Amino acid sequence: MSSPPPRKHVGVFVFPFASHTAPMLTIVRKIAAPAPDVLFSFFGTKTSNGQVFPKDAAGGQGNVRSCYVDDGLPEGFVPSGNPLELIELFLKAVPANFYEAIEAAEKAVGVKISCLITDAFLWFGAEMAREKAVPWIPVWFSGSRSLLAHVHTDLIRETLGSEEPEDSDQMLDFIPCLVSVRSKDLPWEVIRMNPTLQFSIMMDKMARSLPKANAVVVNSFDELDPFATLQLEKHLKKVLNVGPISVLSTRTETVAEAPPPPTADPHGCIQWLNKQPPASVVYISFGSVITPLPGEVMALAEALDEAAVPFLWSFRGDPKEHLPSEFVARSTMAEGCLDSKSKMVPWAPQLDVLRHGSVGAFLTHCGWNSLLECFTGGVPAIMRPFFGDQKMNCRYMESVMRVGIGLEGGKITKAGAVAALRRVLLENEGKEMRGRMGPLKEMVARALAGGGSSSKNLESLVEMVTE
Template sequence: MVTPSPAHSHVAVVAFPFGTHAAPLLSVVRRLAAASSPETIFSFFSTTQSNHTIFTTVSGGGGGGGGGGGGAKVKAYDVWDGVPEGHTFTRGHQEPIELFMKAAPQSLRLSIDKAVAETGKEVTCLVTDAFFWFAADMAQDMGVPWVPFWTAGPCALSAHLHTDLIRHQAGGGNESLGFIAGMSKIQVQDLPEGVVFGDLESYFSTMIHQMGLMLPRATAVFINSFEELDKTITDDLKSKFQKFLNVGPFNLASPPPPAQDESGCLPWLDKREAGSVVYISFGSVVVPPKEELVAIAEALEFSGVSFIWSLKDNAKANLPKGFLDKTKTHGKVVAWAPQTDILSHKSVGVFVSHCGWNSLLESIAGGVPMICRPFFGDQRLNGRMIEDGWEIGIKIDGGEFTKQGMESCLDVVLSQDKGKKMRENIKVLKELATKAVGPRGSSTENFKQLLHLINSP
C-alpha cells in the first residue's frame, strides 16, 4: 500500500516522553512510513532518553517500537526535557512532566526548525500525542493539519472530552455516567484523576482539561483501538471530532517481532495444561505495595495453580520467606517476560493485570480473561468495562489484593461457569479485533484514511 504524496511531504511527529506513550506512536508512524511514498519523510521528536529507549527496542509488549517497517524514513530528533542544569526534583512524579511541557512550545519549535533546515523540507503535517493541546495553535501557525494520537481507550477519551459536563452534572462516587453515550456502565469513582477528584488545579489536571477542549479543533484524532469494541462510544466521538479513526489494535495490525525469552517462559508453558496458568504482570510503572504482593503470593501458594509472575528483582524481597522455593515446581518468577507471546500461549488461562490499555489489547488478542487491580489514570475505567461492560474479566473486591480475594478471583475465572463465559466473550472480541485489522476491516480502512490525510499537501 503506497500512497502518492507531493515531493515536499514532511510529517513532524511529537511524542509524549513519559509512561508508555512514545512507543505506540512510533509503532504506528513506522507503519505509516512503510506505506507512504519514498519522498515522504518523518521527523520524530522526543527527549533524548525516550528516543534512546524506543528506537533501540527491537521487541516488547505494549506496542513496542519494533514492527511496522519504514524505520529508515523515520529520523529521531531530541527535544530538551525542560529540566534546568543541577535541578533537584522535590514535587513527585508529575514534576518532570510539568517541566517538560512548560518548555515544550519553545523547545519543540527549535527542534522542528532544525529538522526543516536539515531536510530542506517544510513540515506539511503535525502528528502529536493528544496531550500536546497547544499543538492546535502550533499547527494553525504553520498552516498544516494537526493530527493527534490518543494512546488509551475510547472511554477515557470520552471522559476527558466531557469533563465540563461531568463536573456540572455528576454526583456521588457510584453514580452512573449514563448521560454520556456509551458510558452507562461507568461510575464517577472510575474516572481518571483530574476530572472530578484529585487536585483539579494541578498542572497535569489543567493540561488534560485543556486537551479535552482543544481536540475538536484537530483535523483528525486517531486511536489504538477498533470500532467494534464499543460502537456507541465510537459513534459519539465521531460526532464530536472532525474525523475519528480507530486504527488498532497495533499488536495485531503490526505485530512486533518475537521477543527474546531469556527466562524460558515459553518452553515452561509448553509443559502445562491448556488454560491452567496464571500470568501476573503490572506493567513497567507500578509495583503493588508489599502487603498486596504478600497476599498474591499466599493465594498462589495456597491454591497450587501454575503461574508466571513478571516481577522486578528489587520487589522480590517483599515476597514471603520461602515462597520461591515452595512454588518452584509449579511457578516461575521472572524479572521480565515476553508478554505478547505468553498471552498467546494456549496454557495461559488468566491475566492478572493493572488494566493498562496496551495490556488490555494484548489480553484480547490472546483471548485471555483478566483479573484487574487498577491503580491510576484510565485503569479504573478499563477495569469497569472489563468486568461490567465487555464481561471479559473480574475486578479484585475492594480494589486491593487480599489472600482471600485473590483466591476467589482465581476460582471464578479458572473453575466456574462465569469464567467460561468470560472466555467465550473475549474470544468474540478477539475475532472482531482480528477482522478489524484484516484486508477489508474497519481499522484497515481507517488507516488508509489516516495515511491519505498525512500525505495530502
Template sequence: MAITTDSHVAVLAFPFGSHGQPVLAVTRRLASASPSTVFSFFNTAQSNSSLFYSDPPPNIRVHEVSDGVPEGTVLTGNPEEAVELFLEAAPEIFRREIAVAEKEVGLKVNSMLTDAFIWFAGDIAAELNVSWVAFWISGPNSLTAHLNTDLIRETIGNVKDGRMEETLEFITGMEKIRVKDIPEGVVSGNLNSVFSNMLHQMSLALPRATAVYVNSFQELDPRLTDNLRSKFKRCLSIGPVGLLTSQTETQVNDPHGCLGWIEKQSPASVAYIAFGRVMTPPPRELVEIAQGLESSKVPFIWSLKEKNMVHLPKGFLDGTRKQGMVIPWAPQVELLNHEAVGVFVSHGGWGSVLESVAAGVPMICRPFFGDHALNARSVEVVWEIGMTIINGVFTKEGVEECLDRVLVQDEGKKMKCNAKKLQEVALEAVSTKGSSSENFKGLLDQVVKV
C-alpha cells in the first residue's frame, strides 16, 4: 500500500526488559494519528520478535539493528554484559541505520523519538539538526530521583552512615520517599555499574531534549509533574499508555480460561499474582507464596512461568485446584479490570502499577530492583492504594496477613476506595479533553512537524 509521505521520524528502542512495548505502543498511536508520516522503528531482531505478532501499519517501517555483540562472542549470562556491548556499539549502529532508512524512504529524518535510556540520541539529533524527543517509560518519581542524582549524592553522602531511613525532604514531591527506596546506582549499590553510568549520563543529557514525555498522568503526582516541568524544555505526561492504546486491541487472548473461571468468583475476592516478564521470586519465596495462598483460602490466579512451577510445594497444584489456578500466562489487563479481582500481588514495576491504578485495584508489592521499591513506597504512603509485603520478602505468614489486611480489614477498604478515586482520575486524563490526551496532541505536533 503506497502512502504519501510528508515527514519521517526515527524511533530508537532500548532492546532490553520490557522497554520496547510502551515505545512501540506510542509509535503505533502516533502512526495512526499521522498516516502521512513514516516511522522508522529501530530495534534488535530479538526484541522485535517479542513485539510484532502481526504486521505493523504501513507507515511503521521495522528495522533490525545489531545487538553489538561481536561475532563469536559467548556471553556469560550477566545481563549487564549484553547492555554494555549494545551501548558501546549503538551510537554508530543507529547513525548508520538511520542513513539507510533515509535512502529507503526518500526523505531525511525530521525528528527522533527515543527511549530515554538512549541518552546519546541528543548528539545524533544535533548532528542531523533535528529535534530529540525522549520517552521515560516509568514514572515521574524514578525520573525525579535520577535527575537529582548529583544533589542526592551531595546531600546524603555515604549511605553506610545509617541514613537509609531518612526522607528526601530536599526534593519537591519526594518528601515521603526514603533514601532506601531510591533505585540502586544513585547512592547505594555499585555506582560505577553499566546501568548506574547509563542513568547518570541520561540525567545529564535529558535537559537538552526538545521534549520529554512520561508514561504517567500529571494528576497522579502534581508536585512531581511541576518539578519535572521546571527541569525540561517541555515535559508531557501522556499515560497511562495502556489506556490510551487499549482501544486498538481486538480479540482477548485467554489460552488458559482465566476469564471463564473468574466469572464464577465473588466481587473483590480474588488475588491476582504476577511479577512481570523479567522477574520471578526465588524458589524459597515461591514456596512461601504457595503456602500462604493455600492456608488463606483466598481464590487466586497466579501467572507463573512453567519452568518455575517445579519449585511449588508437592501437592500444592492438586490441593488448590478448586481454590485457584497457576498458569504460565494470563490476560493481565482484562483480569485486573474484572470486578472479582480484589488485590494485585506484584513486583511493583511501573507498568504493573499503572495497570493496577487504571483498574482501581489495590496492590501488595514485593520490590526486587530498579524503581520497584520507589513505586511500592508510592503505592503505600503517597497514594495509599496498597502495601509492601511485610519485611520485604514473601513468607507464609506475611502473605496471609497482607491478603487479610487488603481483602478483609477496614485498612483494605480504604485502599480500595483510594484506588477507585485514582482510577477515575486516570480515566479522566485519557478522555477526549483530558490532560494526557491533550499532551499527546502536543507530542504529535512535536514529533511530526516538518
C-alpha cells in the first residue's frame, strides 16, 4: 500500500560552496522535525549534497529529500584549483538549472511547491516564488551588520562616489549601526559591481531582491545586536534571528529516523587540551576554504616559537610542504602523546575546542560562523580577515564588542602575531576580553534554550513554512 502524498512540499535551494550547505541542512532539519507530513526537497549539486548527507542516505533522510541541480561544469572539465572558477560556472547555469530541477521534483512527488527557502545569495528565489504564488524565505548565513551593508548597497555607492574606497578610512557614519565601519572594511561587491563576474552580479541582484522576501532568516540571535536587527526591519518585511546555527541541537529528533552523529575527535584534541593550563592555549583555524599565503604561514610558526605559548593548529593541507620539518615534528607527535605544548591536526572539533577551559584565544579568518562559536565558548579572537564580510566582522569584534584584536597591518607577520598572542593570552587586556565574553556566552545559551529568542524565532519559521 503506497504512502499518502505529503501535505506540503517545500523547495530548498542551496548555494553549494564554502560553508553554506551544512548550515542550510541544519535549519531544514529543525523545521522538518515537527512537520513529518511536509516534504522538503533539498536542491544542491551532487558534490555539495554528497558532503552533508550520509552515503547510506543518498536520497535524503526522513522527510528531507536530496535533489540535484546541474553544477554548470562542461563535460570533461578539469578544475584549475581556483574555487571562484567553479562558482562562476555554477552561476552561469542559474536559474535555469533550479527551474528544471524543481519541475522534475514536483512531477516525481506529485505535489507542487508550497514554499521556497533559499540561500540569500540566490536572488531569483523572489521571482520564482512570485510566479508560483508561494512564500520566499531566504537565509543569510552571516551577521546582521554585513547584511545591513548589502541592503544599503546603492546608498553606499552613491555616497562613496567613484574614488578608490577599498583603501579609504572614510567612515560609514551616514548609516545607523555602521558608523564604526570604514569603507575599506566593506565587502568589495558592496563597493562596486563588476559586470564581468557572475558572483558580483549575484550579490548586486540579491541586495535588490531581499526586500521582497516574506522573511529573512539570519544566523544571529536577538540579544547580540538588537539595534542592527531594528535597522534591518526598516528595509525587510520580517527578520528572524535563529542562530548560532552551528550550535543548534543535532539530537535524534532533528530528523526523523536519523541517529545523532557522535562527537568526533579522531586526533585527540580534547584529551590534549585537558593537560593544558586554563586559558593558555591559542586555537588556530582559518576555516574550510582559506589557506594563508606561505609567507604568512611561516611567520605564524616563527611567532608561535617566539611567544612560546601552547597552540592547537587545525591545519588544512600538508604542513610539511609549508613549515620547517622540526616545527612539524614537534607538533604532530604520535597519537596519545600529551606532553607536547603544541599540536597540529588536519581537523579539530571546533565548537568543543572553543568550549574548553584551556583555550584562551582563537586565531581566526573572522568568518561569521567562527565568531559565533567564539561567543559560544567565551573565547576572544585574534583576527586575520581575508575577503567577503570578514573585515567588517573584524571591525565589529574589535571596535564595537571589544572582544578581539585584528593583526597589525591586516596580515600575519612574526612581530604582529607575537604581540597579539601576548596581549590576549598573557596580559590583562586578554583577561578583560574574556570577562566581556562571559555575558555573551550566557546570551547564546539563553537564546537557544527553550523559550529563548532563537528558539521562538525558529518556531515562527516553522509556522511560516509548514502551516
